[in-house]
Amino acid sequence: MTEQTAPVSLEEFNHRLAEISEAMPKRLRQCAEFVAQNTDRIAVSTVAELSAGAGVQPSAFMRFCQLLGFSGFSEMQKMFRETYAQKWPDYATRLENLRASGADSPSALLAEFVEAGRLSLENLASSIDAGLLEEAVNVLAAAPMIHIVGFRRAFPVASYLSYAFEKMDIPAVLHDGVGKLNPRHAIRKGDVMIAITFAPYSQETIDLAAYARGLGNPVVAITDTMTSPLRRIDALTLAVSEVDVGAFRALSATLSLAISLAVAIGAKRDQAVQ
Amino acid sequence: MTEQTAPVSLEEFNHRLAEISEAMPKRLRQCAEFVAQNTDRIAVSTVAELSAGAGVQPSAFMRFCQLLGFSGFSEMQKMFRETYAQKWPDYATRLENLRASGADSPSALLAEFVEAGRLSLENLASSIDAGLLEEAVNVLAAAPMIHIVGFRRAFPVASYLSYAFEKMDIPAVLHDGVGKLNPRHAIRKGDVMIAITFAPYSQETIDLAAYARGLGNPVVAITDTMTSPLRRIDALTLAVSEVDVGAFRALSATLSLAISLAVAIGAKRDQAVQ
DNA sequence: CGATGAATGGAATTTTTATTCCATTTTCAT
DNA sequence: ATGAAAATGGAATAAAAATTCCATTCATCG
Numbered sequence: 001m002t003e004q005t006a007p008v009s010l011e012e013f014n015h016r017l018a019e020i021s022e023a024m025p026k027r028l029r030q031c032a033e034f035v036a037q038n039t040d041r042i043a044v045s046t047v048a049e050l051s052a053g054a055g056v057q058p059s060a061f062m063r064f065c066q067l068l069g070f071s072g073f074s075e076m077q078k079m080f081r082e083t084y085a086q087k088w089p090d091y092a093t094r095l096e097n098l099r100a101s102g103a104d105s106p107s108a109l110l111a112e113f114v115e116a117g118r119l120s121l122e123n124l125a126s127s128i129d130a131g132l133l134e135e136a137v138n139v140l141a142a143a144p145m146i147h148i149v150g151f152r153r154a155f156p157v158a159s160y161l162s163y164a165f166e167k168m169d170i171p172a173v174l175h176d177g178v179g180k181l182n183p184r185h186a187i188r189k190g191d192v193m194i195a196i197t198f199a200p201y202s203q204e205t206i207d208l209a210a211y212a213r214g215l216g217n218p219v220v221a222i223t224d225t226m227t228s229p230l231r232r233i234d235a236l237t238l239a240v241s242e243v244d245v246g247a248f249r250a251l252s253a254t255l256s257l258a259i260s261l262a263v264a265i266g267a268k269r270d271q272a273v274q
Numbered sequence: 275m276t277e278q279t280a281p282v283s284l285e286e287f288n289h290r291l292a293e294i295s296e297a298m299p300k301r302l303r304q305c306a307e308f309v310a311q312n313t314d315r316i317a318v319s320t321v322a323e324l325s326a327g328a329g330v331q332p333s334a335f336m337r338f339c340q341l342l343g344f345s346g347f348s349e350m351q352k353m354f355r356e357t358y359a360q361k362w363p364d365y366a367t368r369l370e371n372l373r374a375s376g377a378d379s380p381s382a383l384l385a386e387f388v389e390a391g392r393l394s395l396e397n398l399a400s401s402i403d404a405g406l407l408e409e410a411v412n413v414l415a416a417a418p419m420i421h422i423v424g425f426r427r428a429f430p431v432a433s434y435l436s437y438a439f440e441k442m443d444i445p446a447v448l449h450d451g452v453g454k455l456n457p458r459h460a461i462r463k464g465d466v467m468i469a470i471t472f473a474p475y476s477q478e479t480i481d482l483a484a485y486a487r488g489l490g491n492p493v494v495a496i497t498d499t500m501t502s503p504l505r506r507i508d509a510l511t512l513a514v515s516e517v518d519v520g521a522f523r524a525l526s527a528t529l530s531l532a533i534s535l536a537v538a539i540g541a542k543r544d545q546a547v548q
Numbered sequence: 549c550g551a552t553g554a555a556t557g558g559a560a561t562t563t564t565t566a567t568t569c570c571a572t573t574t575t576c577a578t
Numbered sequence: 579a580t581g582a583a584a585a586t587g588g589a590a591t592a593a594a595a596a597t598t599c600c601a602t603t604c605a606t607c608g
Binding site: 299300301302330331332333334337348 | 555557
């Protein structure tokens with residue numbers, strides 16, 4: 001009376017999982033959640049390991065397998081082991097495969113961007129000036145209000161920072177240019193600004209940063225080179241260089257820097273409060 | 275008196291195998307032969323299966339494992355399973371250590387995020403379904419208009435896509451929720467939507483995607499697991515899992531996927547025009 | 549052509565892992 | 579609140595797999 005369907009492929013499996021995982025009791029949903037996020041481990045793990053990962057008892061995991069239509073864990077694992085061969089190759093091989101799938105196929109492109117991202121991250125880690133970064137964190141952690149500005153390619157970074165600050169209850173405004181309002185009046189003396197811009201530098205960002213600097217406020221710049229125009233206004237400059245793919249440039253390194261900055265500021269503030 | 279070396283990586287393993295397989299007795303050479311040709315099965319097979327495949331007795335296979343320097347088959351298999359599995363398990367621990375050792379300086383944090391970003395990119399490369407990706411590109415390249423929706427943590431991704439499409443002169447609208455206008459009327463039959471959301475999934479995104487789907491329009495989802503609610507509305511789901519640092523999660527992999535998608539769409543459209 | 553030591557096959561044993569069962573707790577409708 | 583049904587945890591049991599052991603075979607050398 002248990003089985004209705006027994007998924008025979010990954011797609012079927014995922015489909016079924018999505019289909020029924022809503023209507024599951026707590027523990028079983030935990031299993032679904034964990035499995036969805038760690039599908040690749042099923043083939044090489046034991047019930048004990050997986051159930052521990054999901055934070056449930058082995059017996060619960062067992063029931064989960066049965067709910068999906070398998071007779072038990074072994075049968076489910078068997079399905080994954082059979083489809084395992086393709087997933088096996090390691091990162092390098094896999095990247096090769098993606099590349100090989102046709103010069104300008106989406107997957108080949110993805111492989112390029114992944115590689116570029118990894119290189120950018122490496123660069124970032126080795127080129128960042130720890131002293132400058134720490135100084136920026138200190139200045140920002142002490143700020144009564146943080147203003148964030150960044151347009152065009154820098155806007156995703158700005159909005160991500162804004163999101164992170166909101167999550168951590170750190171007062172921050174994102175100057176997003178909506179409605180072409182003049183945002184300058186929101187900037188008070190003592191506030192700190194994070195200005196983000198890359199070549200070709202957007203004038204609005206530079207202007208706003210210059211204005212803030214004119215008030216004597218500190219400005220932290222996230223930009224692409226040390227010779228960026230933000231340098232001229234004496235901003236605390238954090239330089240990130242992204243490796244590009246053809247004419248395109250991703251944001252992996254920049255965003256990693258941004259999130260680190262945000263979390264470090266959050267940590268610092270918490271310390272200060274205690 | 276058994277062990278001399280115990281290989282700890284695939285390279286070491288292959289090396290050792292080549293090194294000693296010359297001087298092996300018949301049955302053990304059969305094992306070596308078979309293993310060299312079916313390395314990928316080791317992680318997911320039993321001694322019985324492998325020995326049968328090699329045409330020898332389980333006990334012979336056992337001796338083969340020991341000759342290679344392992345205590346037995348289990349130890350050898352463990353090596354293969356670990357090589358395969360993604361490396362995040364000890365992440366929480368590492369962060370603990372970081373905190374404990376007082377090394378939660380901004381640069382240490384940055385190092386963590388960089389590492390997490392690199393792992394996420396690796397995972398992305400090895401988990402993406404090339405077929406699905408291509409399908410998504412095809413659907414989007416043919417769209418008269420692309421609608422992009424993503425809030426909160428997904429918003430940077432959405433805005434980045436919007437920027438990329440603008441650069442490439444691809445008609446696209448970013449539904450940014452400004453002014454709480456009801457954006458549904460902008461969606462026409464035949465348009466395609468890119469919906470981006472991560473747990474905890476934002477209702478607005480799901481609703482809008484469901485609405486578009488209700489019109490019969492295709493929806494491409496960028497989300498975190500295969501069990502995401504977007505799956506339910508039968509969206510073309512591209513799953514990306516980001517490795518997180520403590521409670522925080524960057525966007526390296528997601529953005530790389532997004533930019534690849536955008537550029538691939540641009541390329542495809544250019545082709546079509548010519 | 550034997551004697552000796554390495555190699556082998558297969559069964560016995562041990563260990564690990566999956567699965568079931570049931571007492572207890574939680575949830576929910578009444 | 580109260581009882582019925584569903585869900586859960588944990589231990590008991592069954593099954594499967596790994597490992598060892600030893601009698602037998604095979605190759606080698608005097």
